[in-house]
Amino acid sequence: ILNVEQSPQSLHVQEGDSTNFTCSFPSSNFYALHWYRWETAKSPEALFVMTLNGDEKKKGRISATLNTKEGYSYLYIKGSQPEDSATYLCASKGLLAKAAGNKLTFGGGTRVLVKP
Amino acid sequence: NAGVTQTPKFRVLKTGQSMTLLCAQDMNHEYMYWYRQDPGMGLRLIHYSVGEGTTAKGEVPDGYNVSRLKKQNFLLGLESAAPSQTSVYFCASSYSIRGYEQYFGPGTRLTVT
Numbered sequence: 257i258l259n260v261e262q263s264p265q266s267l268h269v270q271e272g273d274s275t276n277f278t279c280s281f282p283s284s285n286f287y288a289l290h291w292y293r294w295e296t297a298k299s300p301e302a303l304f305v306m307t308l309n310g311d312e313k314k315k316g317r318i319s320a321t322l323n324t325k326e327g328y329s330y331l332y333i334k335g336s337q338p339e340d341s342a343t344y345l346c347a348s349k350g351l352l353a354k355a356a357g358n359k360l361t362f363g364g365g366t367r368v369l370v371k372p
Numbered sequence: 373n374a375g376v377t378q379t380p381k382f383r384v385l386k387t388g389q390s391m392t393l394l395c396a397q398d399m400n401h402e403y404m405y406w407y408r409q410d411p412g413m414g415l416r417l418i419h420y421s422v423g424e425g426t427t428a429k430g431e432v433p434d435g436y437n438v439s440r441l442k443k444q445n446f447l448l449g450l451e452s453a454a455p456s457q458t459s460v461y462f463c464a465s466s467y468s469i470r471g472y473e474q475y476f477g478p479g480t481r482l483t484v485t
Contacts, residue, residue, distance in 0.1 A: 260414075288472060299376070299462070300415075302473035345414065349472075357422045358401055358466055359430065360474065361416040 260348050262363035269336045269370050277366040280347030290338055290360060292330055292345040300345055303331075336370045343356040343367045363369035374398055376477035378463050384483045386452045393448040393480050394461030401475070402468040404446040405430070406438060409479075412425045415462065421446055422468070431434040 262278045269275045281289060288307045292300040302315040309324040317334045333340050347360035379394045395404065402423055407415040417430030419438040427438045435457060437449045444463075450457060460481050464474040 263431075266414075290473060299476035299478050301476070305472050347415075357405075357420045357428060358422060358468070358472060358474075359405075359417060362407075362416070364412055364414040 258303040259361055260346060260361050262344075262346055263355060264366060264368050265364065265370045266367040266369070269333070269340075269368060271336060271370055271372050274332065275336060275368070276330050277368075279329045279331070279363055281327050281329070281346070281348035281361075281363075282350065283324060284329050285352060286324045286327070288349040289322055289324075289329050290347045290349070290371055291329070292347065293318075294343040294357065294365070296342075303344075331366075333368070336368075338339065338370050338372055341368055341370045345366040376390045376463055376465055377463075378480050380480060381478065382481050385450075386485055387454060389453050390449070390451050391453065391482075392450075393444045393461055393463075393482075395448070395465075395477055396444055397446075397463075397465040397475070398444060399465065399475065400443070401465035402443075403466045404440065405466075405474065406436070406446065406448045407462045407464065408432065409462060410459050418448065418461075428430040435436050449460065450482075453482075455484045458465075458482060458484045 279337040291303040294300040306322040311322040320331045343365040345365045376397045405420045406418040411456045422441040424443045463477040
C-alpha cells in the first residue's frame, strides 16, 4: 500500500474546462512535496517543489497548493488544453529521507486526458 | 548538455540471464537513483547513491545490484532475471542541496520471458 495516494487514478476533461486532483501524503515528519508531469513516451519532468504549509505555486495554467498539517496537495489545471494530457505524479519527502539521499515516495499518479 | 541518459532503451531477456543497465548524467549531480515503474504502482525506488563509491537500498532492492564507480555513472545489474522484473526502469539524479527536484532519464523497457 502506497502511503502517498493520488485520486482519481484517471480523469477525462473537455478542452477548455478546468480540473483538479489530489495527492495525500503522511503529514508527520514532512519535508517537501514534489509534483511531476509525465507525458507518454517521455521522462517525468518536475513541475513544483513545495515545502511550506499554505504554499501555492503556479506555472502557466497549472497551479498547486499544499496543506502540510492535514497532508494533502491539490493540482489545478485551468482551461485544459490537449497538450495538458499526461500523468501527474506527486512525491513526498520526509525529514529522514532528506537526510538519506533525498529519497522520494511517489504516488500512483493521476492520468489526465483532455478531449478536443 | 544531454541531461540523464539510459542505455539500452529496450531489452528482452530470458529467465536466468543477466544484464546491466547504464545511467549517465552530465549535470555533476551528487545523488542518483534507480526506479521501476509498474502499472498502478507508481515509481518505486530500487537503489540509490549519494556519491561516488556509495550505494544504498531503496524500497524494492531484491534481485538487483548497483555500482557507482564514477560520479556521472550509475549501473543497475540483474544477475539472474525473473519474469517479475519485467518493468520500465528509470534512472534519476539530483543535487544534494539546492533544487531538490530529480531529473529523469528516458527509461528502459525490460521484458523477461
